Amino acid sequence: MLSLTGVEKRFGRRHDEVQALAPVDLVIDDDEIVALVGPSGCGKTTLLRILAGLTEPSAGTVHIDGHPLWEGGVVQRDAAREVALVFQEANLLPWLSVEANVAFPLRLRGVRRAERLARARELCAVTGIAGFERRRPSQLSIGMRQRAAIARGLIESPGVLLLDEPFAALDAILREAMNLELQRVWMERPTTCVVVTHSITEAVFLADRVVTLTPRPGRVAGITRVPFERPRPLEIEHTQKFQDLVLEVRSLLGGTA
């Protein structure tokens, strides 16, 4: 379980301080997918970076399975290891093969080469890039690279998988396919997911709950529960119920999106 209590973030010094994130309270259940949507600059990426242990919150606490993530301004290593982050850009290391990139987190933990590559190949199969393990990232399409990044995110079996606009660089058709793929991967390896996206449709399609943030300073404007069973087919987007949910999120965003 991932719980946020009064998490806020201010940037800058006292006189020209910017409040990026108003106090946010949120509890995310195990194996739940939560989508964060909000207008540009509402602090959704900041919130994700706080959860990833990259940005220190100005106030409030984050607990992962009851363990604090931040304590006295320092990231708690054990809690942080439960979290993986998939970036908007795949951020693969260009000198490593795809499988070595996927295995990279295990290399940092000192796992033996044969063992970590075996794990990496297994995850390449899960994320649908089997057959491309020996290629270099530059030889892959953007969608393939993002699959590799997801495989790398999953390799340590994290308790929480954070995705920062993972498909923002993809065209609309590929994006839909990747949403289906993400759903398939999640059904194979259920894990708590927090997805930041600026697409309301994507948010409703992927999430169990859509958390809508207000313009800066971001606070929770509302939470929309999405009751559809999984696997959800793409056609679900054309149902009245889906459209109603999209409208609900859009009205929460107000005229700002």
Add this chain to the structure above:
Amino acid sequence: MKERLLALAVGLATLAVVVLGWKLYVEHFDVSKFVLPPPEDVAQAFGELVTDDRTWEGARITTIEIVAGFLLASVVGVVVGTLLAEVPLLDRALTPYVIALQVLPKVAIIPLLIVWFGFGLSSKIVIAATFACFPILVGTRAGIRAVDPGHHDLLAVLRARRWQRVGFVHLPAALPSILTGMEVGIVLATIGTIVAEYLTANEGLGYLAYQYYNLLQVDTLFAAVALLSLLGFLLHGAVRLLRRLVVPWHASVDVGASTL
């Protein structure tokens, strides 16, 4: 392939034009052989030079000096460059000195290094290293500083330890830039070694060239200089080859970015 052949043809044609112009100039103005010997004399002297055992012994010594100096410079350059890039305090404290040393004309300190390290091989190695060190150091520092911010984020999320960041990401990412420094470095090491041999030595190809100068064997001197430049060319080519082997993933390999 067709373009390569064409480039080769243009290159050879340029050489032919230069040699022809040289020959015509010498003939037409009746230039003294002690000033500019005709190309055929130089060619003959070159033939004699490469069949002389002393030449190959000299080339062997000079190559050892250049390569040893270059390797020493690579180790020092990469280590110091890494320290400067990784430790901001060191960078702030030491970079002024590094720049001061870099702008210092290295030729001016050759006599000093000879006083310290003697007339033999070791002083030449140190001099070659002094010449080659700075571009490698600067290349390392710049390469590490240019590490993709996304990769820094990745390392932060994965809680990589300091040595892992440097060893697994910073240095591999900096390799193209380090190799660019090395390409400049090997050329400077060659220059430094030859200047040092001209100034004071009793062996080496530069020393032999200087002997021919003293004997006023200008055609052989020309041939020796050609041989020296060939040596530099081969060493530079070796470093370029190293780039292909070490960073095949990097765009600079395809572009064949020349640093000269």
